[in-house]
Amino acid sequence: xxxxxxxxxxxxxxxxxxxxxxxxxxxxxxxxxxxxxxxxxxxxxxxxxxxxxxxxxxxxxxxxxxxxxxxxxxxxxxxxxxxxxxxxxxxxxxxxxxxxxxxxxxxxxxxxxxxxxxxxxxxxxxxxxxxxxxxxxxxxxxxxxxxxxxxxxxxxxxxxxxxxxxxxxxxxxxxxxxxxxxxxxxxxxxxxxxxxxxxxxxxxxxxxxxxxxxxxxxxxxxxxxx
Amino acid sequence: xxxxxxxxxxxxxxxxxxxxxxxxxxxxxxxxxxxxxxxxxxxxxxxxxxxxxxxxxxxxxxxxxxxxxxxxxxxxxxxxxxxxxxxxxxxxxxxxxxxxxxxxxxxxxxxxxxxxxxxxxxxxxxxxxxxxxxxxxxxxxxxxxxxxxxxxxxxxxxxxxxxxxxxxxxxxxxxxxxxxxxxxxxxxxxxxxxxxxxxxxxxxxxxxxxxxxxxxxxxxxxxxxx
DNA sequence: TTTAAATGTTACAATTTTGTTACAAATTAA
DNA sequence: TTAATTTGTAACAAAATTGTAACATTTAAA
Numbered sequence: 001x002x003x004x005x006x007x008x009x010x011x012x013x014x015x016x017x018x019x020x021x022x023x024x025x026x027x028x029x030x031x032x033x034x035x036x037x038x039x040x041x042x043x044x045x046x047x048x049x050x051x052x053x054x055x056x057x058x059x060x061x062x063x064x065x066x067x068x069x070x071x072x073x074x075x076x077x078x079x080x081x082x083x084x085x086x087x088x089x090x091x092x093x094x095x096x097x098x099x100x101x102x103x104x105x106x107x108x109x110x111x112x113x114x115x116x117x118x119x120x121x122x123x124x125x126x127x128x129x130x131x132x133x134x135x136x137x138x139x140x141x142x143x144x145x146x147x148x149x150x151x152x153x154x155x156x157x158x159x160x161x162x163x164x165x166x167x168x169x170x171x172x173x174x175x176x177x178x179x180x181x182x183x184x185x186x187x188x189x190x191x192x193x194x195x196x197x198x199x200x201x202x203x204x205x206x207x208x209x210x211x212x213x214x215x216x217x218x219x220x221x222x223x224x225x226x
Numbered sequence: 227x228x229x230x231x232x233x234x235x236x237x238x239x240x241x242x243x244x245x246x247x248x249x250x251x252x253x254x255x256x257x258x259x260x261x262x263x264x265x266x267x268x269x270x271x272x273x274x275x276x277x278x279x280x281x282x283x284x285x286x287x288x289x290x291x292x293x294x295x296x297x298x299x300x301x302x303x304x305x306x307x308x309x310x311x312x313x314x315x316x317x318x319x320x321x322x323x324x325x326x327x328x329x330x331x332x333x334x335x336x337x338x339x340x341x342x343x344x345x346x347x348x349x350x351x352x353x354x355x356x357x358x359x360x361x362x363x364x365x366x367x368x369x370x371x372x373x374x375x376x377x378x379x380x381x382x383x384x385x386x387x388x389x390x391x392x393x394x395x396x397x398x399x400x401x402x403x404x405x406x407x408x409x410x411x412x413x414x415x416x417x418x419x420x421x422x423x424x425x426x427x428x429x430x431x432x433x434x435x436x437x438x439x440x441x442x443x444x445x446x447x448x449x450x451x452x
Numbered sequence: 453t454t455t456a457a458a459t460g461t462t463a464c465a466a467t468t469t470t471g472t473t474a475c476a477a478a479t480t481a482a
Numbered sequence: 483t484t485a486a487t488t489t490g491t492a493a494c495a496a497a498a499t500t501g502t503a504a505c506a507t508t509t510a511a512a
Binding site: 156 | 488491
């Protein structure tokens with residue numbers, strides 16, 4: 001279990017409790033004690049999930065949340081709102097402002113953990129860790145290595161990016177255009193057939209003997225993992 | 227705001243309250259008072275969201291939930307669990323069993339409504355499902371796959387588009403001209419009889435043995451699902 | 453019943469799509 | 483620098499899909 005979690009919360013006791021326990025559970029954690037700093041830090045830190053206090057010295061949690069949703073790169077960032085208020089009105093506002101879940105203080109760490117897991121599982125089943133896994137395949141983004149079962153597979157740079165791309169949404173069928181946009185650097189022009197050749201190369205590397213085919217061709221649509 | 231919501235709950239007063247209010251809000255609602263009936267009804271009703279009681283006469287909510295997650299066509303069905311217990315233990319169990327959210331009784335309808343909205347927004351951002359379902363047929367637009375019950379059906383590109391088209395309005399009868407316009411690329415000229423041949427091919431693929439005919443011929447008008 | 457129209461079925465050639473290989477250019481490592 | 487690796491594309495092979503014609507069967511009307 002790993003991933004990056006950012007906390008915006010002004011009560012030091014809560015930060016301490018949560019940060020310490022999250023780190024013990026393998027998360028990388030960073031935090032801010034107010035909204036404006038938080039928004040800046042957020043972009044540097046690039047978290048996979050945000051714990052957001054409802055009441056902050058400067059901005060309210062809802063304002064921060066709306067702010068985040070406007071930003072293209074963060075509009076899908078999962079947010080769990082922490083609130084001291086139990087009033088129903090507030091809960092509703094929180095949910096409608098695009099929050100994924102909320103938690104009323106005081107809460108136990110176990111409860112928080114369960115929510116985090118649930119939200120991460122929903123938003124991003126694979127990036128719960130930096131290792132992308134699918135079937136017997138494992139791709140380590142940090143070390144840039146790929147294994148099938150325990151056998152390492154050597155991939156060229158493009159093959160690696162291609163596989164990484166497929167692994168963020170295994171089973172989903174991507175058109176050649178989508179693949180081009182996501183896997184090749186911007187404003188590079190390559191023919192769509194080029195992808196077929198790279199798919200072939202990836203297949204050759206990844207399809208060890210005695211293993212089933214991993215890449216599906218969907219005629220007239222594209223490719224996907226399977 | 228529309229969509230189909232199914233309720234499995236044994237307290238009539240809650241069913242009545244919730245069902246009535248949800249219908250007032252534009253949802254189509256159906257319900258069962260126990261788990262086993264619920265699981266059967268569910269498949270007929272094909273809801274976009276399930277409200278599930280924690281304590282039921284026969285199966286527990288968690289058991290039902292696990293049951294649902296096993297079924298290919300329902301593994302992504304959003305579930306909100308209703309529980310009378312306030313114990314944290316239960317909450318965690320609920321979340322880990324694949325529930326998307328939970329709500330502790332007694333709750334106000336407004337609060338339920340907010341949760342439903344939040345869950346639907348997450349699971350189904352465009353309020354357009356990516357899975358088209360009709361009877362025992364399921365078409366997954368993302369993975370480009372078609373199942374009848376749990377058996378996969380392999381279709382060619384045109385067969386797939388044809389079925390996809392019919393599924394957007396099952397039961398509706400489409401003329402050959404309408405089918406041509408919607409399923410074939412623009413400014414392509416094919417004979418109207420060509421459709422008959424593709425219908426035949428689709429029939430052959432889709433009509434597994436022991437299954438009833440799915441495509442109806444309406445003489446002098448066109449075709450429809452049935 | 454007979455007839456005409458509509459639809460079902462089959463076969464097949466043409467076309468489209470994808471797989472595979474080879475190779476030169478470009479990039480990177482030694 | 484040289485050597486090795488990576489990359490994009492062209493060219494051809496293989497496979498799947500497609501449209502149509504031709505004939506069969508069903509349906510509805512006369």
